[in-house]
Amino acid sequence: MSTVKLLKSIGYPESNSPSPLDPFESHELYNLARRNKIGSLYVKSLESSGDIELLEKQWENRQDFQARIQKTVDRLPDAIPADTQYAIVKSGYPWVDSKDIDLILFEDTLEELESELLSQGYEFCGRSPTSFDVLDPVTEIQLDVQSQFSLQRVIYFDKMSVIDGVEQRSPYGTSIPILRKPDDLALIVIHSVTEQMYILKEFYTAVSMLESFSREQFERFFDIIEQNEIQPACSSFFTITQELCEHVFQRSPDFLQEILDRVGTSDREQQAFHSKGFSTPHKYRGGTGIRTVVRKMRNPVFRRSLVSQLPRLLHPSTAFYILSQVVTRREREHYVHDTSDMSQSGE
DSSP, X not given: OHHHHHHHHHOOOSSSSOOOSSOOOOHHHHHHHHHTTOHHHHHHHHHHTTOXXXXXXXXXXXXXHHHHHHHHHHHHHXXXXXXXXXXXXXXXXXTXXXXXXXXXXXXXXXXXXHHHHHHXXXXXXXXXXXXXEEEOTTTOOEEEEESSEEETTEEEEOGGGSTTOEEEEOSSSSOEEEEOHHHHHHHHHHHHHHTTEEOHHHHHHHHHHHHHOOXXXXXXXXXXXXXXXXXXHHHHHHHHHHHHIIIIISOOOHHHHHHHHHHOOOHHHHHHHHHTTTOSSEEOOHHHHHHHHHHHTTOHHHHXXXXXXXXXXXXXXXXXXXXXXXHHHHHOSOOOSOOTTSOSSOO
């Protein structure tokens, strides 16, 4: 029940500053928090309640990390040409641990922006058919720039369904284009399933968004879900979310039950989650992925991109790469990249 203890140490995500129910400090919980990408949130909660002692170094580490994230975001308007149509995505909740800053481009300017950033001193990290990664030379935080929400060239979420959902916000002081909450939450849900793993970073983001939604925002969220045909992903994602809400906090957002009324509860995902003692990160059942792909066949953008990818699947290197990615995602225990501040043994 370490996940339950961790959540109670942080509190229910009704706001950007949850109140701890039962603070408990340990290296074991910190490691668990880091695997769930909420290490910063955990030590910040302990510090605010005056219960931090063992994890002072980790608190300093996470403060430095969050400061570098903020500086990376604040540098974007100067680094990215003013006429570039883009938005920051998956940015939902403060003080979570994102290994990089995710950007979506709404125009076909991927190569041009890569060249521009490299000319400014950003360091090349890698590229795929629809994305590239660079490292901010000042903060050493990575930018993940995408032209599509896709795996290889198969588009799992249509960026045009959220192109009108971009707004200017100033999370750290500098105004930048960010995806609105309803749009971002829909993307977070399907991204969670493509990663084949539910983590507590997503729990805090999803619940806090649902707690803040107006009826209009909720209906927009559900419109995007339907446009992208990701109802099965929603069923599994929000089944796990509701289980954590009810089991740990005995409360949940009003809109959470309405989502499950519309898309249905995933009984098998619920049973799998129970059988593992509410442990997170939680690996989705294989059936969730299959049901998600089958339902997405109704989406024309997904179908066209899948058909265009089929000839490439016949190439051995492409087929091997995709298969290896599937196997890796099924076998990994987390997808944290920098584990330097995580202890190798419990306490």
